[in-house]
Amino acid sequence: MTESGxxxxxxxxxxxxxxxxxxVRNAQTPAMWRTLAKFGERLPDDVRVVVVSGEGPSFSAGLDRRLIAGEPADGEEPLLALGAKPADVVHAEIAGFQAGFSWLRRPEIVSIAAVQGHAVGAGFQLALACDxxxxTPDAQFSMREPALGLVPDLGGTQPLVQLVGYSRALEICATSRWVEAEEARQVGLANIVVPAEELAATVKDLTEAxxxxxxxxxxxxxxxxxxxxxxxxxxQLRAEREAQQRRLAELVGSFG
Structure with missing residues (x-):
């Protein structure tokens, strides 16, 4: 299936x-976020691993610059046009955008982001949506929304805090600075850094595991x-007990 880039x-x-x-370094548009949500809705039940990647040298440079600059892009209205709409309309639109990212955290799948080059703003948040x-060594993360007077609103704030802690997450967001691959590995943003020529093979091995x-x-x-x-x-102890009971019951049923 191919749709909206x-x-x-x-x-x-x-x-x-x-x-x-x-x-355009895989710059994103609201149409792409809606399409991502459709992908999540239509995913076959037997899918267990989802790999997210970007074509070309960059994972994603974030929101399409034309939408930030107040220009329409691919039939989409500029981002700031949302500001003139009633609050409930804005909330509903953003909730629809967020749905394109949040399904990657569903318990029935494990999601992997294969990141090379830039992962900026929405690109950073898409990588954060993955488990x-x-x-690759040239990967660079940056949360640019605060520098534009905005906030990260595609579900990236919670996983960022969970991965690196509140203080470092605030510093990364408030400064909009670049976090390069080795630092990303050291602080927990990246699970592993591999040479570009080994990215596909590493993701394949991880998927098989x-x-x-x-x-x-x-x-x-x-x-x-x-x-x-x-x-x-x-x-949490109770949740573990309940989960284990379900697993034991399923295993007994499968061998019964």
């Missing part, structure tokens, strides 16, 4: 989402880890 391919348990606008990030355990075990484990930071210790 995006490609989706599904090969059994593996889906691949490719940002395919290399001529794992494999990056993620497919090895039973899908229910990965689904339940991801759900437990996602909830861990927001629950008390006793609540």
């Amino acid at each position: 995006l490609r989706l391919t599904v090969d059994g348990p593996v889906a691949r989402v490719v940002l395919d606008r290399p001529e 794992l990030r494999v990056v 993620l497919l090895a355990p039973l899908p229910g075990a990965i689904r339940e484990t991801k759900a437990l880890l996602l909830s861990a930071a927001d629950t008390s210790y006793e609540q």
Whole structure:
């Protein structure tokens, strides 16, 4: 499936989402976010791993500059045009944009961002929406929204804090500075840094490793880890008990 500068391919348990606008460093538009949401809605139930990557030398340079500069782009109105709309309309529109990113965190899939070159603004947030990030030495992350008078609103704030902590997350966002690959690895933004020529093979190996355990075990484990930071210790112990009971019941049923 190809739509709005995006490609989706599904090969059994593996889906691949490719940002395919290399001529503008995979700059994003609201149409792309709506299409991403459609991809999530239409994903076959047997997909277990989703790989997100960008065509060409950059993962994504963020929002299309024309929309930031007050110009229409590909039929989309400038970003600031939202500011003249009623609050409930703005909230609904942004919620629709966020849906293009949030499905990557669903417990039934593990998502991998394969990042090379720039991952700026919406590109940074798309990488953050994924569970794992494999990056090349030239990868550079930057949260540019505050520099434009805006806030990151595509779901990137929570995973950023979870990965690097509040203080460092604030510093990264408030300064809009570049976080290069090695620092990203050191602070937990990147799981691994590999040479560009090894990116595809590394992602393939990681995908195969993620497919090895039973899908229910990965689904339940991801759900437990996602909830861990927001629950008390006793609540987490209960969640572990309940998840293990479900796993044991499923395993007994499969061998019965």
